[in-house]
Amino acid sequence: MKKSLGTLAGIVLIALSGSALADEQLEIGQKIYDRAFGRGCGTCHDIASNPQLPALIKAGTLDRAKFEEVLRNGKGGMPKAVDEIMKNKAVEKAGLTEELAIDYLYKYISTK
Numbered sequence: 001m002k003k004s005l006g007t008l009a010g011i012v013l014i015a016l017s018g019s020a021l022a023d024e025q026l027e028i029g030q031k032i033y034d035r036a037f038g039r040g041c042g043t044c045h046d047i048a049s050n051p052q053l054p055a056l057i058k059a060g061t062l063d064r065a066k067f068e069e070v071l072r073n074g075k076g077g078m079p080k081a082v083d084e085i086m087k088n089k090a091v092e093k094a095g096l097t098e099e100l101a102i103d104y105l106y107k108y109i110s111t112k
């Protein structure tokens with residue numbers, strides 16, 4: 001009995017720390033979204049005539065690979081964004097790789 005309670009407490013702890021980590025990732029993603037290029041991605045993307053990123057992700061037409069490809073190379077009026085993302089204070093503070101920073105940003109936009 002004691003042992004199974006201990007196991008249960010362990011599982012609860014793991015679940016809690018997992019969700020705290022997920023929150024931290026979304027927070028960093030949001031900081032990138034709100035601050036990139038000074039005014040954030042939303043300066044352009046929250047305007048209806050530009051691509052609506054959350055809707056594209058939900059529709060399955062903007063997957064993680066395509067997202068990264070556009071951030072790396074730019075596209076039409078879309079500037080290259082990876083250097084800008086890596087300059088973000090939250091990204092620097094967490095010591096993220098480019099892969100992780102792009103992951104967190106993609107996750108955040110998926111939840112918008």
Ligand code: HEC
Binds near residue numbers: 042
């Ligand atoms: C100066 C305005 C501007 C800013 C700032 C901007 N974008 Fe864009 N973005 C655009 C435009 C315009 C397009 C459409 C380009 C095209 O299709 O020719 C685009 C396209 C994209 C696409 C491709 C969508 C698709 O499926 O075609 C992605 C992904 C994207 N932007 C992500 C971002 C992210 C993430 C940020 C912030 C780091 C950002 N953009 C900041 C203007 C901007």
